[in-house]
Amino acid sequence: MKIEPRLSRGLRDLLPQAAMARRQLIGKVRAVYENYGFSPLETPAVEYLDILSGSAGEEAQQSIFRVVNPEEEALGLRFDLTVPLSRVVSRYAQIELPFRRYQLAQVWRADKPQPGRFRQFTQFDIDSVGAPSEIADTEILAVICDALDAVEAGPYKVKFSSRKILDLLLRYAGIGEDLAADVFRVLDKLDKLGLEKVKKELTAGYEDESGAPVRGLGLASAQVSKIEDFLSITGDTRGEVLKTLGGEFRDVAGSGEQLAAVESISSHLDTLGYRSDRVMLDLGIARGLAYYTGPVFEAVLLDAPQFGSVFGGGRYDDLVSRFGGPPVPATGASLGVDRLLAALEHLGKVSQRKTTAQVFVSTMDRALMSEYLQIAFELRRAGIRTEINVGRPKKLGKQLQRADRLEIPYVLIMGADEAARGMVTVKEMEVGRARSSGIAGHEQWKAARFGQQEIPRAALVETLQRLLERPAA
């Protein structure tokens, strides 16, 4: 019986072109993370279900992929990297705190797939665990900026706020703490839904376009108008926003202390040159996650806002102590690699390379096979990425066609003629590609031998190294 080569929903393969673009992006971000002195961590994809679900509500558990093992343990695939990080910090007493780690890994959520959203996706997290200082939060905001600069994502906005500010808001608007999580979750949709729908969802609820009811939270109109006042606070700089906010919250208990903490982050950022044009205090940022306790972060690309936030994160001072022991304050951010990649691709900023090979060694004459191999390995030992024809010995035309389709820049041609003279023909494929449209007859095309030169075999490595160092055509 034939087996369909299918994939379960929301899963996908990354063919070489996509995989190479991803690796390139990851390499740039990793360099930034390491520049801040963070070190890698790797953990298993599979965790015990109670470890995974402890932080999540019951509904959330629906989107955990269950794993079956022969011992029939209750296992699941990780849905983020923060929970495994907390487990690791709790498990190994020898870990030096603050633990500054980055982790690049696949995570799984059994949600409905959407464009740019899959059931298996990659996160690239950076966190400081055991770091109570607002310096740690400042660092995270800065590293987000540096990473977005490094991948040349174009203009972006890193937005931050604080759960502490939102707690003040609850007091300011006279909303009970029991509603906190629900209110934050609704506020988090502000960007996506707009003020009107958010207001409706805070009060009586409404019916969306498809006719599905959206449950309201039942807040009073006086409370909602307080929230509206709060959300309308904007300014050109973080300082302005803080000043207005301070005025608005002047009668709220504890506001001075909490706002000073945010102000401290802001002034550190100013000192370092991360100004309000790219790191903005945005009071609409809430983050859906329940475990955040302090500053929360998000980053969007201004040229591709439809892809949503590419970075998200915040401070979570209570998550680690879930595994027992004293409180371990922590802060960090997560890069949605797939989302960022999708956005960059949309912006035409992703490498289109189809293969890693820089040079293709064609094989024409069976008698010279050993020569071809030696040439290929000489190039490889010199660090030049080289493919030798390993397919059926086809005609030269077929081999050039392959090099052309894979966009391998250089092809080496050596028949008995060249070999006898101790020469090798180096063909630069781009030359012919550029001239192709001006050539009518095939005879003329063949005779032109575009981009070819004969190089002494002894000078081959050196010549190719020089050619490859030129700026890419």
Added chain:
RNA sequence: GCCGACGUAGCUCAGUAGGUUAGAGCGCCUGAUUGUGGAUCAGGAGGUCGAUGGUUCAAAUCCAUCCGUCGGUACCA
């Protein structure tokens, strides 16, 4: 999860008041051109019409269920 639309070749899509062997363009393969990628020309391969069940003398076409894709909504720990 809920509501709706849609699933025909690798891709984009024709084809249904049920009726011989299901088509096109692009792509792919072979050759013209035994050492030159493009273009051109000639030939060729590739589909159990998403799956299963049903109605019928007869189903890509009608019905049911399932799966998948897309749009909206919920969720996003």
